Amino acid sequence: MAPPTPLPTFGQHPVVAWQDTPNLIRAVNAAWPLLRTARHVTILVGEHQPNAVPDPALLAQLRASGVAVTLERFVLTEQSVGEQIRTRATQAGADLLVMGAYGRPHFIEWLFGGPTVDLLAHATWPILTHH
Template sequence: MPFKTLLTVTGPDHGDDDLRLAAGLCEEIDAHLSVLVVVIAAPPSGGEYAAVVSPAWLAEREAEMETLEKRSSVVSKMLSESAVSADLSSEYPEQSWTDEIIGRRARYADLTIVGPELLASRLLKDKVLAGSLFSSGKPVLLVPEGARATLKPKRVLVAWDASPEASRAVREALDILSSADEVRIAMIDPIDDERHHGAEPGADVAAYLSRHGVKVAVDRLPSSGHSVADVLRQHATDTGAELVVMGAYGHSRLRERIFGGVTKSMIEDPGLAVLMAR
């Protein structure tokens, strides 16, 4: 399915670079741009001094709402001067349900764009990724600083581990994959049994993609003591990939936070544009 609506989220301390990046992607594929401005509300005061600090907290919230209004005004002006079709909304949620608020908005887009500014914003970035991946069922595109942003890449690397998450990512990216000149299926230390990759690792997914007109090749890679994320990034560099397509959070988010994982590593250091789905 083609991407017809792209969502991007911007915060109070952001500039307009992520917005321009998202608008450029919309121009590239003739899509509509949806922008959500988010200011996360300051937590309420507590403890024995609550009665004393409460007025300060209320003043802080009023200032935050003014910031939201000003940021929305700046974004609105920019969108009015843009050639792309666009809409704008704003939210002032409490921190505890910010990801759900963002997820609801992401349900009405085909793809959420996470550019360099948002990637550098720890709290809002985490809320956008959690909301998009867990509350909307839609994919996200990570575009780190210095990476080329395109939804029409010539060379794509698919990180394949035969998981439902990887399958969803491939399905979401079918239009991209079928238009690419080269798609490489990368498997790290694949297990050849019926519960994992089958008798011939990569054969089934290659056949599936070939039926969609994808020009596909299969790469079975040893980890050789390196992390899966490092092997993927290096192979993307070696093959000249412009985009990595992968499933996200095959393990629980708690396990990823405690023990690390491929998703966490790729989010913290993508290296190039990464399309993730869950």
């Protein structure tokens, strides 16, 4: 998915919305050529408790490839997860968002909303996703 106007820095600062799921792993694998040539990658980890999620293996893989990478953890609040990801990705200077899609059944997410629907509807940068 891409916004109607191209970003001049596309792929220089991708943000990965981390959730250890097969969908995200497939998206990261598809994005790997961009991630390993990026100037800087930010990995966002939303957690219910501080430091509850182990560091993603992607962090070490990117560092081993010589990529500058930042791991940003945040505690999930009552605000929608999609909105929290959008805010943090924008603050990080994202020019691409890499994420898994539809971690919940598609019908449930369509009916009640969810991060995928929110991000696809409101993001202002390209999204590389996988279901």
